[in-house]
Amino acid sequence: MSRWLVVEDDEVFGTLLVRGLQRKGYAARLATTPGQALQQLAEQEFEFATLDLHLDNESGLALLPQLLAQQPELQVLVLTGYASIATCVDAIKLGAVQYLPKPARVDDIIAALDTVEPDPEQPLTQQPLSPSRLEWEHIQQVLKQHEGNVSATARALNMHRRTLQRKLQKKPVAK
Numbered sequence: 662m663s664r665w666l667v668v669e670d671d672e673v674f675g676t677l678l679v680r681g682l683q684r685k686g687y688a689a690r691l692a693t694t695p696g697q698a699l700q701q702l703a704e705q706e707f708e709f710a711t712l713d714l715h716l717d718n719e720s721g722l723a724l725l726p727q728l729l730a731q732q733p734e735l736q737v738l739v740l741t742g743y744a745s746i747a748t749c750v751d752a753i754k755l756g757a758v759q760y761l762p763k764p765a766r767v768d769d770i771i772a773a774l775d776t777v778e779p780d781p782e783q784p785l786t787q788q789p790l791s792p793s794r795l796e797w798e799h800i801q802q803v804l805k806q807h808e809g810n811v812s813a814t815a816r817a818l819n820m821h822r823r824t825l826q827r828k829l830q831k832k833p834v835a836k
Contacts, residue, residue, distance in 0.1 A: 665689040666710040668698040681767030714741035745801035
């Protein structure tokens with residue numbers, strides 16, 4: 662039986678995910694803080710981990726290298742309610758094998774880790790992003806370049822700071 666660690670600060674979502682994974686035959690455990698996650702990795706081996714991108718006031722990306730340092734063979738899937746190309750690239754560079762936006766069903770999560778190696782026979786279906794989504798992705802990239810500084814990002818985008826703040830408060834637009 663494969664072991665799965667769910668690192669999620671939302672206990673309701675985390676518990677539901679653990680139960681769903683258990684129904685699918687995985688030995689799943691929940692960690693609601695980075696400290697709990699590291700402690701559980703020290704206690705036993707896991708094959709898979711689902712890591713929330715935002716853990717209270719901390720970034721899941723900061724925890725990712727620590728998880729992989731303890732268990733280098735761990736396959737980590739990053740889940741986030743605020744998906745962007747910039748954070749996806751960062752997660753993959755830091756060692757995540759997959760990245761999914763929330764809400765994600767248990768079957769989607771399992772399937773994402775089952776298809777870590779792309780099938781060359783399967784064509785990629787590319788659907789163009791909407792202009793609103795492209796704008797949101799671009800804002801996220803520029804914000805990252807300016808290390809989260811909203812004023813510097815607004816200047817770089819030639820946009821009023823309050824307009825940028827309003828755009829940042831909105832959830833990502835659909836693709």
